[in-house]
Amino acid sequence: MKEQNIKIDLATTKKQKPAADQLVFGKQFTDHMFVADYTEGKGWHDKRIVPYEPITLDPSAMIFHYGQTVFEGLKAYMGQDGSIRLFRPEKNMERLNKSSNRLSMPKVDEALALEALKKLITIDKDWIPNAEGTSLYIRPFMISTESNLSVSPSKKYRFMIILSPVGAYYKEGINPVKILVENEYIRAVAGGTGTAKTAGNYAASLKAQEEADQKGFSQVLWLDGVEKKFVEEVGSMNIFFKINGEIVTPALNGSILEGVTRNSIIQVLKHWGMRVKERKISMKEVQEAHHNGQLEEAFGTGTAAVISPIGELNWEGEEMVVNEGKTGEISKKLYETLTGIQLGKLEDPFDWVVELPKESSVK
Amino acid sequence: MKEQNIKIDLATTKKQKPAADQLVFGKQFTDHMFVADYTEGKGWHDKRIVPYEPITLDPSAMIFHYGQTVFEGLKAYMGQDGSIRLFRPEKNMERLNKSSNRLSMPKVDEALALEALKKLITIDKDWIPNAEGTSLYIRPFMISTESNLSVSPSKKYRFMIILSPVGAYYKEGINPVKILVENEYIRAVAGGTGTAKTAGNYAASLKAQEEADQKGFSQVLWLDGVEKKFVEEVGSMNIFFKINGEIVTPALNGSILEGVTRNSIIQVLKHWGMRVKERKISMKEVQEAHHNGQLEEAFGTGTAAVISPIGELNWEGEEMVVNEGKTGEISKKLYETLTGIQLGKLEDPFDWVVELPKESSVK
Incomplete structure (x- = not known):
């Protein structure tokens, strides 16, 4: 065409x-x-x-x-x-x-x-x-x-x-949310449709979201469908953790959606010279990092919110408060950087922004 | 209402x-x-x-x-x-x-x-x-x-x-089909939507079906999404095996659709005094039964075909011909019994048929 x-x-x-x-x-x-x-x-x-x-x-x-x-x-x-x-x-x-x-x-x-x-x-x-x-x-x-x-x-x-x-998205400033780690419902498995942006994935997610709502949580954190051990996504966003100074996000494994914001965040962090790892990460590891005081930040990334800081993770009844429930330094800096580039307020070293011709007119 | x-x-x-x-x-x-x-x-x-x-x-x-x-x-x-x-x-x-x-x-x-x-x-x-x-x-x-x-x-x-x-459904008599055991794509896992009759499950299945078509198979046989070892369904039908005189069908496990025909078949078989087991069944077991000459019949069950005999199963390149590629005795008898009851030709000992009033009229 x-x-x-x-x-x-x-x-x-x-x-x-x-x-x-x-x-x-x-x-x-x-x-x-x-x-x-x-x-x-x-x-x-x-x-x-x-x-x-x-x-x-x-x-x-x-x-x-x-x-x-x-x-x-x-x-x-x-x-x-x-x-x-x-x-x-x-x-x-x-x-x-x-x-x-x-x-x-x-x-x-x-x-x-x-x-x-x-x-x-x-x-x-x-x-x-x-x-x-x-x-x-x-x-x-x-x-x-x-x-x-x-x-x-x-x-x-x-x-x-x-x-x-x-x-x-944030009417009163960027705001950390409470997340429930989902142990019953599964979003997707490798071989399914998890990497595709298709209706069925969203239809499947509503029940878990409804039940989390009723318990007072904003979103669920999805675990893998095979072992129910490894972190996949949060709600309809990708997820990042800052553990002991290093940024970790689940690797693209055939069931996670490849977010455009996710990809951009990784590039920005690397541009800043930070260590970023895309790999498998278990809830056990997240829990241990929390116990050791090394779980410094956690946040979701997506088009709607850009960055959604996680203030609390609830896994099997254990409340893990992240960064005293406040927005972390990296989360805040990423939010300002991404939105700054999107709005043309900051320099765009990645050539990401597509500007529409100002004088465009339609006959 | x-x-x-x-x-x-x-x-x-x-x-x-x-x-x-x-x-x-x-x-x-x-x-x-x-x-x-x-x-x-x-x-x-x-x-x-x-x-x-x-x-x-x-x-x-x-x-x-x-x-x-x-x-x-x-x-x-x-x-x-x-x-x-x-x-x-x-x-x-x-x-x-x-x-x-x-x-x-x-x-x-x-x-x-x-x-x-x-x-x-x-x-x-x-x-x-x-x-x-x-x-x-x-x-x-x-x-x-x-x-x-x-x-x-x-x-x-x-x-x-x-x-x-x-x-x-069968224009020239009931006809056995060739089935490809699917090793890449997954229909559903427990915690997902496999037990629900919802669009997303069917959308997810099309890719595997297309690839099976191209290889000359009628349908795929779905394996479980966790270990890729256990039999789940065939195409959009439930599946039954006759192994050494006993009928085996996968148990309802949270990812299989609970077919009305499946349920009816189990009741008919029990009514006939046959041994029927709803349990986990691995492809390995099916293969071994085939090697030992004990895989006597295999068939799918659903509303469209009622019974769809399986003439061949292809698993990882191994062609397993079932009952010489012909419709088995039990498959045929089940087809005749179910359709006979549905058409009012045979007695309905289960009280399954709902007859509409003959003289019903609408104003």
Whole structure:
């Protein structure tokens, strides 16, 4: 699919934009969306930017029954300099295709998807909030649309990009959370779909999250599905520990999602000259480090929060308070560095930021 | 929800019914469908039987992103005596609720769902094919419908029942299949969603199925996700072995789907006075039984095929031909017994068949 083939149909009426203090994550959407359809034998067709509107599908559409779907999540930031910035968007498109492959879904043209995304954002640029910590959340996703109850890969798909203005994740400053180490439910195992960003992983996680909520925890920490010993992820974020001066994060093992923020954090830490290890890490080791006073920091990383400091880990009834329940020095510095780069306030030595042309206009 | 509260809106135009030899599984649907909506705090509402029509959902509907969905599959049979029969439909509604619980979805009123199903079938009864081996496939399913990109249980759901006339599974007699024992991909582990009939399990299975197809196999046999040693399921069916005169099937272990056909087969075999064991069974044991000449039969069980005999198992390159690649005696007898009971041709000592009133009419 070529960019010039994107048909643009602008909305004749515009919705009212929410006030900065009334932004709710993922409930308000901009005036337009990008849509492309795929038919086996024909490939991607009917690429279009159209007014945001409902999808109409047959009740037998395969998405409702056999769940072939993949998605991505990234953000556009409005800098104080009036520039619109994306953070490593090519990594999201690359991962979208990795996810699609696991789900037996077709690839999208990554360069074209990125062009479509930029064009869509440019059209809806007035929707990007510019208050401290706010951004425009971008949700590219693909669903199976063939009407067919046979268990087989769909022959038809729809790829869409929708945009949602979102408020600050931390309204009163970055805030450590209480985490429950999950011993019953499993998120994923190697050979499953854990490395793919696909609906089934999230559907599977809700029960554990609900039960953790009821016990007063913000998120669960997932253990491996084989031995229930090794740390995998926290909620829908990757996890890092600072143990005795060294940063440790679970290695990509076939069941963990390869986070773009995770990858960025590792690079930033190395750039700072810190020791970072991607390896297996057991809860036993985390517990021992805590007992020895060497568990200095723990934090989750993801697109939504960037850094989510962990103030307490509860494992089999044992409360392990990390860094006196306060945000650690490294967590804070990483948060400031990443968000600084994203907003164009800090230098970008990694060439991560993609700035949209300022004077872009759409005919 | 009470039966009398089901609003009925009959189709003014009827679709043409496919000829008996042109029935394709899951692609043709009857004139009507049952729909009910759920809203948190309000419960199930707007129960209705309406003309079969598309669903309209916001692009941010949670089903497209976080995959909360459960479904069931069962059949209605038109007997030569003109009676319409269902086979243990209450088991499907019971399992639907078990699945919903795992996916943090609301329960349906099982009795009411069954009444809705019977009413719908009665309205569309002319769609039930009556040629040998044909039936009306019934697909109850529930999807999350709230517009919200937060990872959390949806506050809105839709429950639907759709009907599809289906042809004979075995067009030229019951036919043994070649099965590949899957060593790379994993269907489910205990703590995951393997016991629930939910989209994510099927989405996860497609890749292995595609690769098996390319190698000339009909289905894969799934091993456990922890040790990759123990037999779990075959394709989307449960599996049975006859080893040295005894019938063995994997015990319900927290990752296997509890098949209604599986349960029925066990009861029939016990009724016949046969030895049946539900226990762990390793591929090593199956292989040794084959080497010793004691692997007498192997078959899958499920709603679609009832019994699917296995003619060959391929494990790590070793071809194990079962019963000379022919349908075994027990497999055949079970198939004839189950289908005989379902069609009202044989006595039903278990009280499994639910016969619809012959003179039912709808105003």
